[in-house]
Amino acid sequence: MSTAAAPGTGELTKEDMLEHYRVMRTIREFEERLHREFATGEIPGFVHLYAGEEAIAAGVCAHLGPDDYVASTHRGHGHAIAKGCGVKAMMAEIYGKKTGLCHGKGGSMHIADLDKGMLGANGIVGGGPPLVCGVGLSAKVRGTDQVGVSFTGDGGSNQGTFLESLNLASVWDAPCVFVVENNGYAEATSSTYHQKGVDVAKRADGFGMPGIVVDGHDFFAVHEAAGEAIRRARSGGGPTLLECKVNRYFGHFEGDQQTYRAPDEVESIRATRDCLDQFVKRVTSAGLAEQPDLDKIDAEVAELLDSAVAEAKAGPDPTGEDLLTDVYVRY
C-alpha cells in the first residue's frame, strides 16, 4: 500500500497534452449534453453520467492500445470515449437508433466495441472484473503483451466478483489492472457507511498485490500511477489495484434528485477541484499548451457533439427484423 508521489508533467509532449485534453473535454461535453437532452424526455431508459471523473478514464486509457481491453461499468461513457469508441455512434446508441454503436440493442449501459478493446459498459455492478482476468489469461496463453483493465465503482468493490477477481488475477500473475473509481456513493449510500470509509486500495494487501490511492481529479496523478501499473502488468509483474478518489457531478442516474448529498457539495467540488480546470492551469502555466489551442479543441468538440446529437435524433429506429438478429453466430 503506497500513495503515488506528487506527479509532474514529465515526458509528456504538447501533442499528448492536447490529446488528453480533447479526450476529457469530449467526455465532459458528451455528458453535459446528455444531461440537458435527457431532461427533454427524448432519451429512453437509464443514463448514468461520468462528468467529474474524466481524468481517470483519460489518464488510464492513455496507456492502452486498441489491442488492450477495458471492462467498464454502468457509468461507462467516459471509458468508451477514452478507449476510442466513435462519439456519434455512441450518441445514436443512447438514443436507441439503428445507427448506434450496437445498433440500438445495447443502450447506455451496454456500449461496447470489441474492435477498440471496449468489452462493454455493464449493467451488473461488479460484472467486469472477472472478464479482465480472462483478458489477462488470454494474453498469457497467447504470449502477447496485452493488458486488461477493469473499472469498478466503490459500490462494485463490495461485490464478491471484484474480490474473487483480485485473488484470481494475483494467483495467475495476470496482466490486469483493477481501477476503482471511488466517487463516494454506491447509488445513494455513502462509502463512509458501505465500506466504513476505508480505502479500497488496502484490500490489495490481502491478495498480494500493490494497492495505490490517487486523486482522481488530477489527470497527472492518475496518468502516472496507471502508467506504472500498466507497465508492470505488461512486463509480467502481475496485477495492481488503483483507487482513484473522485466525485461525480450528477446523480446516480439522470433524474436522481441527490437529496442524500449536501446542498453545496457538487458546486464546491466543481469550483475547487474540477479535473479540466486543474489540467488547464497545469499545462498553460508549464507552457505546454496555449489557451487558444485549448479553445480550438473546445469549439471542435462542441461542434462534434452538436452534430452527434442532431444525427442521433434524426437516425432511423431499428426495425422488427433487427429484433431477431444477432442472438447467435449460428443456430
Add this chain to the structure above:
Amino acid sequence: MARTITFQQAINEALASELERDNTVVVLGEDVVGGAGAPGDDDAWGGVLGVTKGLWGKAPGRVIDTPISESAFIGAAVGAASSGLRPVVELMFVDFMGVCFDQIYNQAAKFRYMFGGKAVTPVVVRTMWGAGIRAASQHSQALYPLFTHVPGLKVVVPSNPYDAKGLLIEAIRDDDPVIFFENKVLYAMEGDVPEESYAIPFGEANIVREGGDVTVVAIGRQVSLAQEAAERLAADGIECEIVDPRTTSPLDEGTIFESVETTGRLVVADEANPRCGLASDIAARVAEECFDSLQAAPKMVTAPHTPVPFSPALEDLYVPSAGRIEEAVREVAGGVKAAAT
C-alpha cells in the same frame, strides 16, 4: 476405428484432441489438473472424478487449476473467449451455478445481441448433473431447462459416449457459448467410439429406435431408460420410437413433430423438475403444432417437484425409472385402444 470406451473417456478424448488441434483451446476449473502447488503429483486428480486426468501433460500451460471462485473463473473464461481463446471451463456440479450465473446468462449469453452482433464468445461450460449417486440436494439437479430458457446459450445433454465425444468437439469449435451437461451416472457407460476426431452438429435429434406406436422423447440419461422400457413394451406388441434431441437449445422440433405425426402419441421422459421443464416445453410445442395428429394427451414422465433427496430409498423414487416410462407409454397407447372400441 471404433473401440469400446466409457463416456468419461470419450469426454477426455474430445478435450485432448481439441487441445492438440488448436492452441487457443484452454481447459480451466477447480482441480482440472489437481494438485497445483501441493507437494505431491502435479496432476494428482485430473478433475474431481478424474475426467480431465492426463490432459495437463499433453497441453502444458493450457490446462489450468483455479481457486474455488466460480464467479471469477467462469467470468474469466468469458473474458478470455472475448479476447482470443476458446476456453472450456468446468463448473464442477451444475448446482454451483448459483454462485456464478451472472457471468453466464447476463454476460456471455448477451454479448452478441446487446453489442449489435459484433461480439463472439466461444466458451464451453462443462458441468455435471443428475441424481443417482447419493450426492443429495446440492450436487444432483437437472438444471438444463434453466439454461435452455436463456437466449444466446446453446445447451447440450448427451446420452451416450459416442455423442459425448462428437458433441463436445462441436461445442469447442462453435463460436457461441455452450453449456455442456455431463450426467455423472453415465460416466461409466461404455459404447463404441471412433478413435479419430468427429463433430456432431447441434440441433439434430437422433432417432435411437424406430417404432410406429408411441413417440418417446427422452433427455440425457432417460434415453437408456427409455430403451429398456421399449424392449419390454415390444414384447407386448407396442413399438416405441425413441427420439434423443441431444441438444435442448437448439431443439430439433422437426424430428419430434414428424415422429408424433406418425405415431399420434407422445411421452416425454425428463429427469428435470416438472414445472417449466423440457418435458412441459416439448409437450406444449407438440400440442400446438401436432394437435390434429394426436390420438391421446401427451404424457410427461419427470422427477417430482422436490429437491433431490439423499436417502437411497427416496432418491431411487425421485429419478424417473424405465418402469415409469413403460407405464406412461401403456397409458397413452391404452387411451387409443379405449377410443377405438
